[in-house]
Amino acid sequence: MYDVIVRQAKIADGSLIDIAIQDGKLAAVGQLPPDVTATRTLDLHGQYWLSAGWIDSHVHCYPKSPIYHDEADRVGIDSGVTTVIDAGSTGADDVDDFYQLTRQAKTRVYAFLNIARTGIVTQNELADMAQIDKVGVAQAIADHPDFIIGLKARMSSSVVGKNGIQPLLRAKEMQQENQGLPLMVHIGNNPPDLDEIADLLAAGDIITHCYNGKPNRILTPQGQLREAVKRALERGVLLDVGHGSASFSFAVAEMAIRQGILPHTISSDIYCRNRISGPVHSLATVMSKFFSVGMTLPQVIDCVTCHAADALRLGGKGRLEVGADADLTLFELQHVPQVFIDSEGLSKAGEQLLVPLAAIVAGEVILTAEGKSKNVFDL
Numbered sequence: 366m367y368d369v370i371v372r373q374a375k376i377a378d379g380s381l382i383d384i385a386i387q388d389g390k391l392a393a394v395g396q397l398p399p400d401v402t403a404t405r406t407l408d409l410h411g412q413y414w415l416s417a418g419w420i421d422s423h424v425h426c427y428p429k430s431p432i433y434h435d436e437a438d439r440v441g442i443d444s445g446v447t448t449v450i451d452a453g454s455t456g457a458d459d460v461d462d463f464y465q466l467t468r469q470a471k472t473r474v475y476a477f478l479n480i481a482r483t484g485i486v487t488q489n490e491l492a493d494m495a496q497i498d499k500v501g502v503a504q505a506i507a508d509h510p511d512f513i514i515g516l517k518a519r520m521s522s523s524v525v526g527k528n529g530i531q532p533l534l535r536a537k538e539m540q541q542e543n544q545g546l547p548l549m550v551h552i553g554n555n556p557p558d559l560d561e562i563a564d565l566l567a568a569g570d571i572i573t574h575c576y577n578g579k580p581n582r583i584l585t586p587q588g589q590l591r592e593a594v595k596r597a598l599e600r601g602v603l604l605d606v607g608h609g610s611a612s613f614s615f616a617v618a619e620m621a622i623r624q625g626i627l628p629h630t631i632s633s634d635i636y637c638r639n640r641i642s643g644p645v646h647s648l649a650t651v652m653s654k655f656f657s658v659g660m661t662l663p664q665v666i667d668c669v670t671c672h673a674a675d676a677l678r679l680g681g682k683g684r685l686e687v688g689a690d691a692d693l694t695l696f697e698l699q700h701v702p703q704v705f706i707d708s709e710g711l712s713k714a715g716e717q718l719l720v721p722l723a724a725i726v727a728g729e730v731i732l733t734a735e736g737k738s739k740n741v742f743d744l
């Protein structure tokens with residue numbers, strides 16, 4: 366007898382599978398005999414979709430952050446997201462406090478540590494090089510090896526002030542000194558110029574806000590991929606969406622995707638204000654926007670499951686396989702006309718909307734508001 370069985374779930378390739386969960390892990394994946402029992406059975410009757418738990422690679426959920434704050438479960442399980450990675454809200458000074466606060470969340474929370482010891486307290490945390498404290502960073506990583514999964518450097522003009530590319534050079538040094546942890550680099554207005562940033566990045570480094578519409582974007586004014594970004598992608602640098610309030614342009618995404626420049630990970634850059642007032646709303650909304658720029662359901666799901674788990678080195682996540690963490694997202698794909706808005710305030714029509722119905726975290730089933738109202742598991 367298992368803890369939970371999910372029967373007849375539709376997965377991204379359209380096939381139907383059953384899943385059994387025991388002690389917080391996936392115990393069976395495939396077709397289960399009819400006589401197998403569990404404490405709780407959810408029969409989706411081939412009507413609802415299931416994937417490995419969604420991972421949002423770029424959120425802000427340190428509740429005490431003065432600008433970009435939120436609660437982990439508001440950006441996580443409330444919208445079917447089982448794992449969130451806070452992208453640099455905290456630095457060495459306050460990551461302990463952030464870690465403690467996240468222990469109460471049902472959502473699994475990890476952090477990219479801001480290379481500035483203050484995190485994002487002001488908008489210009491890298492304008493003073495004295496904020497970049499190697500000893501503090503190394504100590505924080507040593508104190509929280511299972512929480513801090515990487516480093517974050519925000520490399521745009523308002524953040525770095527007169528320091529140009531210098532903070533990124535320090536970030537790369539710290540990455541070397543700390544087991545080569547993933548490094549997420551935010552791009553925006555120049556200086557520093559994106560070419561200069563891209564040339565410093567290596568395989569596994571992550572560019573977030575990859576489809577921003579600012580002049581310092583990945584495409585040239587003629588719409589071609591910048592040579593420096595092309596070389597970076599060839600070296601294995603990864604593109605992360607990081608939609609946010611100012612960093613996603615439908616026009617840029619569409620032009621890039623048409624040239625085969627797909628995102629490696631789709632993330633929201635969500636926090637309370639852009640969650641409530643838009644244009645982000647939820648990871649599901651951000652994912653749905655990619656149907657309108659030429660991506661398929663399997664491609665979109667891969668971006669928030671296996672791609673994210675690999676990029677962030679989250680072992681046991683992102684795949685429906687025996688022994689993996691029993692983190693799952695149950696959702697519906699609604700076919701109804703939509704109008705989506707990007708960060709430039711421009712709209713685009715769509716026909717499909719992902720609606721999360723439940724997050725399952727370590728085998729615990731947590732319905733979203735939609736899931737509750739539909740009584741999908743009233744069995």
Ligand SMILES: [Zn+2]
Nearest residue numbers: 423425452634
């Ligand atoms: Zn962000």
